[in-house]
Amino acid sequence: MLIDLSAILRGEIRELEIDGEIFPDAAPFGIEYLPGARISGIVSGSAGLVTLVSRVTVPYRGECARCLDPVEAVLEFDFDRTIVTEGTVSDEVLEEKADEYLVVKRGILEPDDAIIESIYLELPSRLLCSPDCRGLCPKCGKKMTGDECGCAPREIDPRWNKLKELLEDDE
Ligand SMILES: [Zn+2]
Ligand SMILES: [Zn+2]
Structure with a gap:
């Protein structure tokens, strides 16, 4: 997904709604992503600070860790970032605080890799068909x-x- 932020970066607009499909590829072992993963939210800019506040939803399928029944669920989490232009934050800081910053290059934001990495981290390590599954x-x-x-x-x-x-x- 490519998001053109040049108008926000120039201060011409203050807000930009984003809503788009995500295509996560490599799922952790035992998990299969179902179609329909999305990000929706708002990029806002004021006083030189540009932020993204969004929500990621990812339908997926796996199996119950106790009874091995198939389990379908939707992962949902907040994806909030400060957007910085290329070169304003050192690579070291970007690597250390990967969950805080997103880099916009030549006015274009491409958040997919960062979102996909977050999905990977947010997925539960253990799925259960119900909390009291007896296996x-x-x-x-x-x-x-x-x-x-x-x-x-x-x-x-x-x-x-x-x-x-x-x-x-x-x-
Ligand atoms: Zn179960
Ligand atoms: Zn039995």
């Missing part, structure tokens, strides 16, 4: 739901019972 039954391998999979409740090794008694006696 798979260790006996039959089926998904454990409210009324179990039909397997008998786990039996406890009698030797552990003996140990339990000993521990209880101790108290």
Whole structure:
């Protein structure tokens, strides 16, 4: 996405709405991006300071870390940056504060790489189909739901019972 900021940089306008599609390519292992990733927000300039305030939304698919069911979700996060013209901030600072600055070159802003990097960092490292997913039954391998999979409740090794008694006696 190329955003022409020359009018804002010249002070001719104060605000510019942006709304565009993003095409993230390399997803982390186990994640697949679905079509429709977007950024929408506003670039504003006043007193020589140009800022971007925006929201990124990314539909994606993965699998539940416990039961391996497919999970579809939408990642949403704020993407706010200070926009600086090329050469005004040293490369060192830009690298250190990659989450603060965006560089505009010859009046054109191309934020895609920075957005894609943020998407990568914002994705949850562990997906769950629901917060209380109980995963798979260790006996039959089926998904454990409210009324179990039909397997008998786990039996406890009698030797552990003996140990339990000993521990209880101790108290
Ligand atoms: Zn699950
Ligand atoms: Zn089972």
